[in-house]
Amino acid sequence: MIDLLIVEDEPLVAKRLERFAREALGKQAGKSAFARSVEEATPLAELLPASAVLFLDLNLFGVDGFDLLEIDIRSPARTIVVSADQSRAVDAFSYGVVDFVAKPFSKERIAQAIDRALAGRDPLAPPVKYLGGAPATPGSGVVFTPLGDVVALHGADDYVEIELSSGKRLLTRKTMIELEAMLGQEFCRIHRSHIVNRSYASEYRAQSGSRYSLILSTGAALPVGRARIDDLKRWLNI
Amino acid sequence: MIRFLFAIILIALLPGAAAAQSTRSDFIRFEEVRVVEGDDPQYAAPNFDDANWARTAPANIDPQGRIIWVRAYIDGDRLAAAAADQPLGFFLSALASREVFLNGVMIGENGIPGATPADETPGALDAVFYVPADLIRPDANVFAIRISSHHLGARLHWPIHSFHLAAYESPTRRRLQSYIPAIAAGGAIALGAFYFLGFYASNRRDASSLALGILAFAVIAQLAAESWRAFDHYLYPSHMLRLYLMLGFAFIAGVALSVFSGLRFTPQRTAQTTALAVIVSGFAIFLAPGFDSKLGLIILIFMIAALVAALIGAKNRKRGAFLSAIGFAIFLLAAILAPYQFLDQTYYLAMAALIIILFATQIRLLSDEQRAREEAALQTVRLRHELLKKQIQPHFLMNTLTTLSEWIESEPKTGVAMIDALSRELRLLYDISDNTLISLDDELELCRQHLKVMSLRADATFSLQIDGATPDIQCPPAVLLTLIENAFTHNEYRDSAEFEVKTTLSGKDISILCRAPTQADSKTSSQNGAGLAYIRARLKEAFGDDWSLESAPTPRFWETVINWRSP
Incomplete structure (x- = not known):
């Protein structure tokens, strides 16, 4: 079942979105929740399962812009931005949202967005330029960091840790699968729990017992998954 | 500079x-002259006894309305010395006709003096009379002037302007x-x-x-x-x-x-x-x-x-x-x-x-x-642009159209009502955007249409309460509308909200209070938001410096008071 969270300050628009989404999902449709503000949305978003779809308006009662993407970062669900301001579509994609739907929207367009959300990120969508995450210290907001500063991503229990070149770490609720889809050719998933940035890969080393590891420029050695060795070699041109 | x-x-x-x-050291002036009223050719004679004539300074000679004679004495040596190396002139500028005699011989005339206006032929104001050297006597010399002034048409304090001897030249040089x-x-x-x-x-x-x-x-x-x-x-x-x-x-x-x-x-x-x-x-x-x-x-x-x-x-x-x-x-x-x-x-x-x-x-x-005027003109264009842009900016227009789609599908009649309200609002905006001042009634109608659109968008009831007289009041365009829009930006109105506009007139002084309901958790807005900046610019454009604006929260409302003096 696929749950829905609709973050939208216009009740009629929210109602319409939900109806179109339910029609698109058909029997797959799960529970629906609505939020009209950041305060209402954040706790609901955090509780969503990774299979859920989050519709996010980028302007809520005067709160405007990508600050609202915090809701997305705090949720494992896939986010579709629905906005009146189409000029922001490219920006929205560069922050990693699954799709961007301009208002006013049609039923068909919402169905297409749902399909993309379920299929994972559209490979033709503009590339992601930033990764967002919450600093490990609680209470602080979400930080978006350029991909060039990202050394590696490490999967933990129900979140992913983003390791930055500064040594800091950010946490995101997105899944490794989703993150792998968002990141381009600069990144490679070398292990079930590790995605690395090629710029920070310094040495590929064979260990005893036909095990391999990748040494990063930070000095850390990451294990390479057995099934991923060929991919990694291709990626490193060796 | x-x-x-x-x-x-x-x-x-x-x-x-x-x-x-x-200095006018080369001038020979007369300290005192002798004056008598009347007319007798004998008065010109060098030896005439004028001992009983009135004595006065030359500036006080007054021939106005009569004929008088003036006799002025000068020492022979002094006169001869002055005339020795240059032709000498007697400068007599006067508002009168005069004849000038030196030692009994007439040396010049300007006009013809007379006892009555009919007898007198007016002379020029400025005149100089050549003083022939051969008339100068070694002992006492006497200039006698026959002078009358009947044609001035008014009485002046100083009818004699010059009365002196100097090197001969044009009297006006x-x-x-x-x-x-x-x-x-x-x-x-x-x-x-x-x-x-x-x-x-x-x-x-x-x-x-x-x-x-x-x-x-x-x-x-x-x-x-x-x-x-x-x-x-x-x-x-x-x-x-x-x-x-x-x-x-x-x-x-x-x-x-x-x-x-x-x-x-x-x-x-x-x-x-x-x-x-x-x-x-x-x-x-x-x-x-x-x-x-x-x-x-x-x-x-x-x-x-x-x-x-x-x-x-x-x-x-x-x-x-x-x-x-x-x-x-x-x-x-x-x-x-x-x-x-x-x-x-x-x-x-x-x-x-x-x-x-x-x-x-x-x-x-x-x-x-x-x-300043060019800047004001530019500002007017800028404000108009801002006003129109606000109405077609995506957040307003696209959200409205999205809701409109929903109404058309769910309740077509409401959809039509919404199209009606939106088109009225946009038409009013277009009509007023060019003006510096519009009627308050138009402004209130604009607010009503906007609230109607917003009500249909939120499926709520937003209304406008008007208190006080509105006819004949002129206000800058979209000022109250901007206050209402501000309220929507800063408050999450859900079911209903009533806005109030109260006008107070006292002579040419107009005061408008706009009261928007607030919520306990509403976001505080600053005095310097884009909306208030727009309102201030419009007020300045319309009234120069003759206006004031105060905007502050009260426990349940956000109150804005605008005062101005109608021009």
């Missing part, structure tokens, strides 16, 4: 000061010389006069430019009337016309000066100060003895009025007021310290310097105003 202008004033004042210094610098300056003043009158006539009805142009023209006209005497040896009855012209032009110049200074520096008090100066100078014209005093007082009184206005302006930091005040003060100081020399020699030059200062400040002010 300022130093340069000071230099001009000083240079302009120098010739006058220099002229005042030059010195006078002409003294006018030359002023006439040269007159060219510059005329140019300025044309510029400012042309400026007034062309596109802008700037009253202070008109006043400055009139001032410059009146000064030139006064100079022309004044120098008429040097260019044209007119008959003495024309003198009154010249005096009246000078007085009249001085008066016009004075009024123009006072009005100019008033308009520039104390716009609200121009009429009062000028009227006061006119009344005071009117008294001066009637009460002051002598034409020069009348003229001098007129100039002084209006100059004081102009100075007071400029000083008040300087205190209120009006541009150009300080410099103008200094110009007026120097002018006044010169006029008070040496009134007659000033009037005779320095007046026009000082006036030229003053007018040049005023021209300079005026041009600077006009260019400032021009810039």
